[in-house]
Amino acid sequence: MKKLNRREAVKHLSMLAAGVSLASETAYAANAKPETGLGIVMYDCKFRRALLRNQDKSVDLYEPFRFLRHCHLLGAGGAHVGLGAMSSAKAGKFRDEAARYGMFVDAILSPPKDERDLPRFEAEVKAASEVGVQSARTVIIPGRRYERFKSFEEFQAFERRGRRMVELAVPIVEKFRVPLAIENHKDQRIEDRVKLYDHIDSEYVGACVDTGNSFALLDDVYGSIEALAPFAFSVHFKDQALTEYADGFLLGDIPLGQGSFDLKRMMTILRTKKPELNFSLEVITRDPLRVPCLKDDYWKSVAEASGSDLARSLRFVRNHQAKGQTISTLPLAKQVEYEDANIAASLKYARQELGL
Template sequence: MERRDFLQTASLGAMALSFPQIPSFLKEVRMGIVVHSYWSRWNSKTDSKKYPAFTNAIQLLDHCHQLGAGGVQVIVNGWSTDFAKKVREEREKYGLYLEGSIGLPKKADDVPKFEQDVVNAREAGAQVLRTVCSSGRRYETYHSPEAFAELKKSALASLQLAEPVLRKYKVKLGIENHKDWRAPDLVNLLKQVNSEWIGVTLDFGNSMALLEDPMEVVQTLAPYTFSTHVKDMAVEEYPDGFLLSEVPMGKGILDLPKMIDLCKKHNPAGTFSLEMITRDPLEIPCLTNAYWETMSSVPGSDLARMLRTVRGHNYPGGLPRVAQLSAEEKLALEEDNIVACINYSKTKLGLV
């Protein structure tokens, strides 16, 4: 067993004790909400009386508490010490968990700001942070094997800069499979870093964009998972490949109960956070040459499997689209989708 794997396994019991506000096998587990679920409402410019904009973590905590959610995952960037304390007070008042979403340092000069963000997140009560290693989707951002190799190199360097800070403050950092890393790539990155403080924020659906089977992704990444982005997915064929959408839980094709059980098995103290993004479908152009510029090692069988999945699952009435809606209608649909998912998690997934 590698040192990192040993440390991770050994730390699970201690981890459960170190999260007084985070659900564990000794406490009830409720679905939380990722800030990106409020795709339209977060920092919205729409003047809406019914759906006023959320501009900070406290407003998000208040609203998610009203919905009966278990906690939030929210962006931590440039908080003051005073604001972090106010977030902690609000979180403790409601008994919610808090996770931060944070950027990585790209160079040594960035480490002081990263450290301050970690300190503020910890002061607010976050003991798990989420991050990403790339600025965009793999097939849209990187156009050669060399470009993607450079991402791997820079990601490792950033994590090596971040690790001493995380170790110093005993804060966990989860790297999201953010339509950039296929699951084996991400595991390889973690093994290079080899730290008990760096693991995975497991997104249940993202890796479909990279032609991975979502259940295999969960099986591969669950042993390294600190936090989650729970979602259900639907698909639809289009000439260049397929369209991919988050849809309300229970209406998509993912086996959510099995995925959640796998995560619980490997990390009983872990949280489940909803990321239901209400938007137009994403285009996954897997039948174009450009898509394959960084995917040459992916077997054709993965493409064939995904296309069979797409052709075998028609979403009734076609995938949801929002471009034709007014700003107020988008806000209303977003809220309806989030509420539907929270209710589903209570009635069908046992996250109550």
Template sequence: MTRRSLLTSAAAALAALPLPAALRGKRLGIVIHSYGKRWRGKYSSLKFPPFEHALDVLDHVRGLGVGALQIMVGGWTTDFAGKVRDTCESYSLQLEGSITLPKNEQDVPRFENELRIAKEAGATIFRSATGGRRYELFSSLEEFKHFKDNAFKSMQLAEPIARRQRVRIGIENHKDFHAAELAEMLGRLSSPHLGACVDTGNSIALLEDPMQVVETLAPFAVTTHIKDMAVQETPTGFLLSEVPLGEGILDLPRMFALFEKHNPQIAYHLEMITRDPLDIPCLKPGYWATFPDKPGVELARTLTLVRERKAAKLPKISGLGTEAVLEFEEANIVKCLDAAGEKLGFKQPAPTKPNGKDEK
């Protein structure tokens, strides 16, 4: 048996394993970043109107049968938070907030006010991130270390506020920290109020094994970004792209089992970003500037995975008109939700029309 056929048969065997019983009662939520084109879009479309605020998004995702929405809460008023809470309750939807950690001591009042108002909307779990694509943002190890120190200070400032407000905040592995780096910082904080928002696909960009990432961060998991990923080799590395659930390379059932083991109450949120593939230039010297000690075996393992599991085609939106992109975005989300109910064990109730009547 070849290595490739062994991997394929192993994946098939894992997919056949029963999912955790608790998962079968859960509804998949959605992250606002799945609507990167519609969220506050500057265009006009009758079929896919832009979402101006959270209430627009709630009205739409209710019709898709999702169980929750994770969305930015900055700038909300108490009055708007009340409307969001009433809408979530009437639609039987949960709410998670996405929030920016305090940048310094002067920013703490802003942070606490946003937490307080979002709590009035019903959010007690929040997602945050401290940076972006490490290999693009920083040209030296010193720059990255400075960023990391500031990120940890932001977490330290956020922790007592989260404790006082009795909320939990998950820091995302956002192509900035290795899973072990994020786990080490969370371990130093040692707080039930600050954990991880585990993204199932991001860390491939840092040449990390996605299953090992989940194994490392699942003990700290507060919330999740669920996605599947596809890859193609390039002369300077590889392309990385979100694809509909079940069409990529990730072993999602095994990941779900790990999340459930460590946090049976955890919620799952789809992050299906429709965009051009990301270029991961891991064969260029500049890519390695911020991790000179990364073992070569990680590069070899990742490139082997890319070659053995390369996709025939990756999603692409450049060259498409606005309406075509919007339609593609919605179709990808619907594909994911269908797969979640039909193949991954999530509970997917019958979608409802805007007037509240069940679809037949």
């Protein structure tokens, strides 16, 4: 494997992040070889992407090769990124480069909307197969349920649509033997997601386990992970800062180890069921999300949650409060600094405290 020397690493980072402090670039350059098995989800880097695009419209940090190299410079063990459709030659080149870095890859793709969308989906799954991904992560219901839907019936209609998309996807992911990892994306509650997996009944359809999302639907923090663990193909590993507010609670991504969750417990649950499972960091630098579970509108779409679910969730928030970050009022360069620091702190915690 060709190793980047300090001069090459700093040059690369200066091209990536002009306008960010030299101290930040130097810190990244020092991590030019993998130091943790934890991967990085591309959404972690949205502010850095925006900064680069402001400087040069032709530069996109989410371009697969560019993102892979960026993750490598940060010392990450994997890249969770949208691959799109690639030629076999390009996919092979990507696979070989990831292998040289000793990194795993998870793809991100959209499910087939209908029969007409199957060629696009098949092309992306084929590319993922040729890259040699751990899994291909997808989302089957749009938006945060309690924000997107005005009634339980409206949600159920989209739930049926999501199930049909998975049914369409099955023959293709089975053909290419690419595990389709459906994220718990503040959409279905865990009991219903497990029913979906049982209904599909395919060894190539399972979970991208997001360790924080289901709490927004008043699922049990650790019980939800226990339920999803047998189906896990990939992990969006996150900590969350929980805080009470008048209409419910705030849910904010925070560097690993600084939030409200027992990350070692979560990791143990997942690794007990899937010892070889790779984890990817998801720490989206932003203001905390509002979960208005004490307002009537919330319950119009989350109708199956119970009063005991609400009580348990609010007790957990009260007993495990942590302060989130306010980012939206800052200039972009400062937002990038926060984003960089959140990623760096999380990778360090994963390596030193979790052994990832």
